[in-house]
Amino acid sequence: MRFEGTENYVATPDLMLAVNAAIRLQRPLLIKGEPGTGKTMLAEEVAQSLGLPLVQWHIKSTTKAQQGLYEYDAVSRLRDSQLGDDRVKDIDHYIVRGVLWQAFEAETQTVVLIDEIDKADVEFPNDLLRELDRMEFHVYETRKTVQARHRPIVFITSNNEKELPDAFLRRCFFHYIKFPDHETMQRIVDVHFPGIREALLKEALDVFFGLRNIPGLKKKPSTSELIDWLKLLVAEDIPPEVLRSHDNKVVVPPLVGALLKNEQDVHLFERLAMMARQNR
Numbered sequence: 001m002r003f004e005g006t007e008n009y010v011a012t013p014d015l016m017l018a019v020n021a022a023i024r025l026q027r028p029l030l031i032k033g034e035p036g037t038g039k040t041m042l043a044e045e046v047a048q049s050l051g052l053p054l055v056q057w058h059i060k061s062t063t064k065a066q067q068g069l070y071e072y073d074a075v076s077r078l079r080d081s082q083l084g085d086d087r088v089k090d091i092d093h094y095i096v097r098g099v100l101w102q103a104f105e106a107e108t109q110t111v112v113l114i115d116e117i118d119k120a121d122v123e124f125p126n127d128l129l130r131e132l133d134r135m136e137f138h139v140y141e142t143r144k145t146v147q148a149r150h151r152p153i154v155f156i157t158s159n160n161e162k163e164l165p166d167a168f169l170r171r172c173f174f175h176y177i178k179f180p181d182h183e184t185m186q187r188i189v190d191v192h193f194p195g196i197r198e199a200l201l202k203e204a205l206d207v208f209f210g211l212r213n214i215p216g217l218k219k220k221p222s223t224s225e226l227i228d229w230l231k232l233l234v235a236e237d238i239p240p241e242v243l244r245s246h247d248n249k250v251v252v253p254p255l256v257g258a259l260l261k262n263e264q265d266v267h268l269f270e271r272l273a274m275m276a277r278q279n280r
Contacts (some may be wrong), residue, residue, distance in 0.1 A: 009045040016017040018175035028154035033177030036222025043155035047111035056113045057099040065127030068098045070086045109150040118162040125168035221259040229258040
C-alpha cells in the first residue's frame with residue numbers, strides 16, 4: 001500500500017515519502033505548512049488513491065477530544081425517563097459515536113483526518129495520546145472497550161497557531177509542506193487549468209511570486225488564492241499584458257482582491273508599485 005500522488009494532487013517526492021513512511025510505521029502523519037498548501041486535501045487524495053473510506057474530524061476552538069470518541073446524551077435520557085419511554089433501560093441508545101469510534105468499527109481500514117488540531121484547547125492533543133497510540137478506548141457508561149478492527153491511517157493538520165505537546169509529537173511522523181517553487185506551482189496550475197494560455201500563466205505567476213516576496217506583507221497569498229485569481233482572470237478573459245501594464249493609473253493588477261486580503265497589504269503594494277514606476 002503506497003501513495004504515489006493522484007491526477008488531482010501534485011505531491012512532491014518528499015511528501016509522498018512522508019506519507020508512505022507514516023503508513024509503514026503505523027503512526028499519525030502530522031502535516032504543517034502555510035494555509036492553502038493542500039494539507040487537508042492530502043488526506044482526501046490519499047484515501048482516494050488507496051481506495052479507502054475517509055472519515056473527517058474538523059476541529060474548532062470549542063472541540064473536546066471526548067467528542068471524537070463518543071458523547072453520552074444524558075439530557076435525552078432524562079427527558080425520555082420523564083415521558084416513560086422504555087428506551088431508558090438501554091443506555092446504548094444515548095451514546096453518540098464519534099469520528100474515531102466510527103473509524104475503529106469500520107469493516108475496512110479507513111483514512112482519518114483530524115483537521116487543524118491547533119485550533120482546539122492546548123490539552124486536546126494530550127487527551128488523545130492513549131487512543132491514537134493503542135487504538136482503543138473505554139466507554140465508561142457501558143463498561144465496554146472499543147478496539148480498532150483495522151488500524152486507520154491518521155492525518156493530522158496544523159497551521160502552527162499553537163505549539164503541540166512533546167509527548168504528542170513523539171507519537172507522530174512529521175512533515176512540513178514547503179511552499180511550492182515556480183516549477184511545482186506551474187504543475188499545480190496545470191491540474192486545475194490544463195488549457196490556460198502560457199502567456200497569461202507566466203505573467204500571473206510572476207505577479208504572484210512578486211507579491212509573496214514583498215517584505216512586510218501581513219498575509220502572503222497562498223496556492224488556493226492563486227487558483228481563485230486565475231479562475232477569475234480566465235473567466236473575465238483578462239489579457240496577459242494588463243498584468244504588466246505601464247499605465248501609471250493602474251496601481252495593482254486586476255482582481256487582486258483574490259490575492260491580498262487586507263487593506264494594509266493593498267496599500268503597501270500600491271506604494272511599492274508607484275515608487276517603481278517613478279524610478280523608471
